[in-house]
Amino acid sequence: MENDVLNENFEIVTRRLVLPRDLNGHGNLYGGSMLSWIDESSYLYAIEKIGYTNMVTVSLENVRFRSPAKMGDSVIILCRIHQIKSSSITIQTKAIVHDTKTNQISEIINCFITFVCLKEGKPFPYFKTEEFKAKFNQKDINDLILK
Numbered sequence: 001m002e003n004d005v006l007n008e009n010f011e012i013v014t015r016r017l018v019l020p021r022d023l024n025g026h027g028n029l030y031g032g033s034m035l036s037w038i039d040e041s042s043y044l045y046a047i048e049k050i051g052y053t054n055m056v057t058v059s060l061e062n063v064r065f066r067s068p069a070k071m072g073d074s075v076i077i078l079c080r081i082h083q084i085k086s087s088s089i090t091i092q093t094k095a096i097v098h099d100t101k102t103n104q105i106s107e108i109i110n111c112f113i114t115f116v117c118l119k120e121g122k123p124f125p126y127f128k129t130e131e132f133k134a135k136f137n138q139k140d141i142n143d144l145i146l147k
Helices: 004-006 031-050 132-133 136-145
Strands: 011-017 055-061 073-082 088-099 104-119
Touching: 011 031, 011 136, 031 088, 031 104, 055 073
Parallel strands: none
Antiparallel strands: 011 073, 055 104, 073 088, 088 104
């Protein structure tokens, strides 16, 4: 399973174990918990890749829950950079559920999360700065972005 996902240029960012506190009254993972996990994972992935930490979530697109996660399941969160603009970065984020009892793998969500770089509380064109360009040459920048 992991090799198939990694062949799509996704990187595993984190794994979460579904615990009782994460479940609704019917034994399914709360959607809000899943959204929190993917937002946090996407942020961590982005700051690790670009070296800038003052960012906020602007949007989540294509948020559709395809499969539930249950108590004891392992949720694997994977990311890749989809797009970089002057002050924003969009991360494609995928969450996979691994049912540890049946060994079945299912996709929970595959969405796009956009973050905007801030400086003094306002959007900041970090990706046009000399600081960013000094960290990454053009080939590195091109390699970061999903083709």
